[in-house]
Amino acid sequence: MTWRCRNRAEHGNCPDSGYGNLEHIEARVVDWLRQQADPANPSRGREIAEARAGLVMREVAVQAKLKKLISQEDALADAVASRVIDYQSAQRKKERIDQRRTELNTKLEELKSARAKLRPHPGSAAIAAVLAAWDDATPDRRNLMIKDIVRVITVNKGRGIALENKYEITAVWEPLGHSIEEALSTAGSDRGRSNDGAVDAENRDR
Structure with missing residues (x-):
């Protein structure tokens, strides 16, 4: 089974896309999950x-x-x-x-x-539980198991390249298209603003 960009299938256009082999994708996902489940692995x-x-x-x-x-x-x-x-x-x-x-x-x-x-990190124990159930699960079941862990898998062009380069995985706790700092910056800052709109009724404005 191979995966390809939906835009190419429906519209004939998907810049910089590549084809993905399900077996390879799942192998890459399992390796990535193991890294995420490792308590010693630095996580955000x-x-x-x-x-x-x-x-x-x-x-x-x-x-x-x-x-x-x-x-x-x-x-x-x-x-x-x-x-x-x-x-x-x-x-x-x-x-x-x-x-x-x-x-x-x-x-x-x-x-x-x-x-x-900024979706919360599920924790290494939850990811380890997914790995424990992986081998007995169908492909559809596996998709459901990782829906709260994997946000998107990007398939890059090229043959014979390492799986970690061919298939880039973005976790759900990583803001898509933004760094954590960029996501936070959209909310601005209240620092330096002491005026709460305070209106003292006894402060006459005549």
């Missing part, structure tokens, strides 16, 4: 876990700021009712709160998107 799993945890902490911080805006709106309404601040000043402050809420919601979506790009 911890780095990714730390990056995901950092993103979660930033999401929580943004959510806290959004909650704080609600309190500010309540305080502003009380100030208007008590005539501590006039309506026009209150309206300007409300507009600033709304603008800050929009900024924070945008930031929250960026953080969630960045975290979605």
Whole structure:
């Protein structure tokens, strides 16, 4: 059995693609899985876990700021009712709160998107379990077994080249087309920004 690019089969065009032999592909996958299952093999799993945890902490911080805006709106309404601040000043402050809420919601979506790009590492034990069941599994079953481990297998052109060069494997915990740092950079940074959209209702803006 051979594999080839779906684009070539359907559209007749697949630049830089090559044909893949199933037996060779599976041999390459097994070798790669063994490397990933080896506890002594350096992995980016911890780095990714730390990056995901950092993103979660930033999401929580943004959510806290959004909650704080609600309190500010309540305080502003009380100030208007008590005539501590006039309506026009209150309206300007409300507009600033709304603008800050929009900024924070945008930031929250960026953080969630960045975290979605960093899928967690399954752990060496889970990969070892796949290897233990490999020999008794059908090709279709093997595909299911590695779906949470292997993101994509790239088949490069050329004959007689080493399998590790012929078949390049990208793990699911490696952002496709991005480094971890690039995935994180899409979420930007909150550093240096101390203004939470804080609006002190007692701070008169007249």
